[in-house]
Amino acid sequence: MIDMNPWITFVLIGLGTFAIRLSFIEFYGALRIPPMLRRALVYVPASVLAALVLPAVVFEAGQPGIDWGNPQIPAAVAAGVVAWRTRSTLLTLAVGMGVLWGLQYWLG
Known part of the structure; x- marks a missing residue:
């Protein structure tokens, strides 16, 4: 059963x-949503995305910490710079994944 x-x-x-x-x-x-709350709601998507992405980048093997030997951190920084400069989602994903895979291959 x-x-x-x-x-x-x-x-x-x-x-x-x-x-x-x-x-x-x-x-x-x-x-009726007050104007101040309406302005604050503009930042909700970015903060939710940061809350989802940051733990995945910073936590390596379940342990928190910023270690530049972790290839996810330089890849996230590179992707962030590309996103900031180009505003292209596809290019941001390509650069971030390319840097991550390159560093994983190089660090071995």
């Missing part, structure tokens, strides 16, 4: 996530 508890949990979590996201979409036009 199949245990249904995990499936019920998955469905409830999915519905909860959907309801939370739908509420922002549905109520955005109806609610």
Whole structure:
């Protein structure tokens, strides 16, 4: 017999996530957002991206620390410079991955 508890949990979590996201979409036009909060919301995507990327770059083998022997750090810096100068997502990805693979091959 199949245990249904995990499936019920998955469905409830999915519905909860959907309801939370739908509420922002549905109520955005109806609610009056103060100008100061509207200006602050502009920075949310960049901060979320940084929060997702930084641990993946800095944590090597599960240990935090900035070690220039970690090839992910120079690759992230190179990708950041390319993104800042060109604003090209594809070029940023290509340079970041190229530097990372090159350093991994070179450091061995």
